[in-house]
Amino acid sequence: MSKNDELLARRSAVVSQGVPRATPLTVASAHGATLTDLDGHEIIDFAAGIGVMNAGHCQEPVVRAIREQAERLLHTCFHIATYEPYVELCEKLVALLPHGEKTKALLLNSGAEAVENAIKIARQATGRPGVICFTDAFHGRTLLGMTLTSKVGYKAGCGPFAPEIYRLPFPYHYRYGDGLDMDAFVARELDRLRDALHSVVAASDVAAVLIEPVAGEGGFVPAPSAYLEGLREICDEHGILLIFDEVQTGFGRTGAWGAYQRLGVVPDISTWAKAMGGGLPISAVLGRAEVMDAVRPGTLGGTYGGNPVACAAALATIRFMEEQELPARAQHVGGEIRRRLERIADRTTLVGDVRGIGAMIAMELVEDGDPARPASTVAGEIAQACVRRGVLVITAGTYGNVIRILAPLVITDAELERGLGTLEEEVLARTDAATAAH
Ligand code: PLP
Numbered sequence: 001m002s003k004n005d006e007l008l009a010r011r012s013a014v015v016s017q018g019v020p021r022a023t024p025l026t027v028a029s030a031h032g033a034t035l036t037d038l039d040g041h042e043i044i045d046f047a048a049g050i051g052v053m054n055a056g057h058c059q060e061p062v063v064r065a066i067r068e069q070a071e072r073l074l075h076t077c078f079h080i081a082t083y084e085p086y087v088e089l090c091e092k093l094v095a096l097l098p099h100g101e102k103t104k105a106l107l108l109n110s111g112a113e114a115v116e117n118a119i120k121i122a123r124q125a126t127g128r129p130g131v132i133c134f135t136d137a138f139h140g141r142t143l144l145g146m147t148l149t150s151k152v153g154y155k156a157g158c159g160p161f162a163p164e165i166y167r168l169p170f171p172y173h174y175r176y177g178d179g180l181d182m183d184a185f186v187a188r189e190l191d192r193l194r195d196a197l198h199s200v201v202a203a204s205d206v207a208a209v210l211i212e213p214v215a216g217e218g219g220f221v222p223a224p225s226a227y228l229e230g231l232r233e234i235c236d237e238h239g240i241l242l243i244f245d246e247v248q249t250g251f252g253r254t255g256a257w258g259a260y261q262r263l264g265v266v267p268d269i270s271t272w273a274k275a276m277g278g279g280l281p282i283s284a285v286l287g288r289a290e291v292m293d294a295v296r297p298g299t300l301g302g303t304y305g306g307n308p309v310a311c312a313a314a315l316a317t318i319r320f321m322e323e324q325e326l327p328a329r330a331q332h333v334g335g336e337i338r339r340r341l342e343r344i345a346d347r348t349t350l351v352g353d354v355r356g357i358g359a360m361i362a363m364e365l366v367e368d369g370d371p372a373r374p375a376s377t378v379a380g381e382i383a384q385a386c387v388r389r390g391v392l393v394i395t396a397g398t399y400g401n402v403i404r405i406l407a408p409l410v411i412t413d414a415e416l417e418r419g420l421g422t423l424e425e426e427v428l429a430r431t432d433a434a435t436a437a438h
Pocket of ligand 1: 050110111112113115138139140141212216217245246247248273274
């Protein structure tokens with residue numbers, strides 16, 4: 001039995017099947033954009049630990065910062081004794097990601113926890129209970145995170161869910177566009193929101209609108225800038241806080257530190273995790289200072305939130321990203337990916353849409369070019385075939401029919417070319433099979 005198979009057998013024996021297993025890969029080590037499995041096979045990483053390893057795996061300055069911090073101080077709990085890495089990281093975050101004139105921050109452990117705390121802040125700041133969220137959203141696996149998440153596969157059988165959550169369609173033009181041009185589509189979707197404030201929940205009961213500026217797990221769907229501008233106006237008109245969940249879009253992925261900076265709309269509150277920690281579990285809530293301080297002392301935080309080692313990893317990761325100019329490199333990497341995926345799309349009706357911003361690019365697979373007929377099985381087969389050939393590709397989308405590329409931003413042009421070549425062959429092979437079957 002290979003070492004891979006042996007580990008997978010041990011896993012099956014003791015790990016709950018509730019924990020997803022998207023691929024049969026194992027991993028023993030990783031550097032840059034390459035993983036090595038237990039049997040010594042190398043795999044090109046197009047997943048980056050689901051958007052975490054934007055700066056690449058095991059970068060020397062990050063590993064060194066972790067080691068040095070671990071030797072100095074592992075934990076006291078920031079509630080008990082103030083330590084510098086927490087404060088320094090917050091200083092860095094509010095400088096990179098300003099929300100108006102003065103910004104404040106809070107550190108936690110995971111994306112879901114950041115979302116939970118963003119809602120707690122919005123409710124305290126407004127004194128209102130309601131939250132408006134969207135279809136195709138993913139906000140985590142805690143009770144409130146799961147309630148806010150759209151795809152039922154993540155939550156079936158896990159209710160009862162949290163109250164006071166209201167959902168509207170995400171402005172997903174390819175799926176829900178009904179043949180409208182973008183301007184007409186955005187106008188219709190904003191009217192839908194205005195109407196919901198009369199027909200679904202009173203504006204005076206809504207604390208926040210929570211949206212991913214680019215739906216991540218939902219299939220890499222950028223919200224149109226005009227839609228976000230409209231949301232901003234409606235929120236301002238009604239005293240509703242606008243929250244952007246930047247957990248997957250943050251830290252260079254979209255070609256900027258935050259997608260909001262690309263899309264030109266500043267939220268009141270935002271959530272960050274994943275790539276911020278360079279592989280260690282850490283997350284943040286940022287927001288306008290007066291909102292972040294409109295909370296009762298003692299209502300935010302947690303034992304491990306902003307752990308010193310995780311803060312040191314985040315600071316070193318951000319410094320590395322600045323030195324290597326990774327947000328700018330995302331534009332280059334994303335440009336290459338987009339060009340290649342568009343070339344594939346030109347050759348097959350299986351690819352209905354190629355979209356995304358920066359290096360957050362995906363293609364949506366559909367049957368016969370019809371947005372209403374997701375080609376979920378084929379997308380899964382293509383991803384698995386790529387994995388067997390040494391390229392880690394993962395899917396996304398409510399129907400699992402979106403192939404997304406989330407390569408570390410340090411990926412070399414040669415690795416990118418090899419990975420995209422494999423993906424192209426596998427998509428076109430399925431196209432040939434489909435054509436032959438007709
Ligand atoms: N929000 C978004 C947009 C995400 O993509 C994710 C995870 O994929 C989360 C929240 C949850 O983050 P975590 O898994 O760290 O709890």
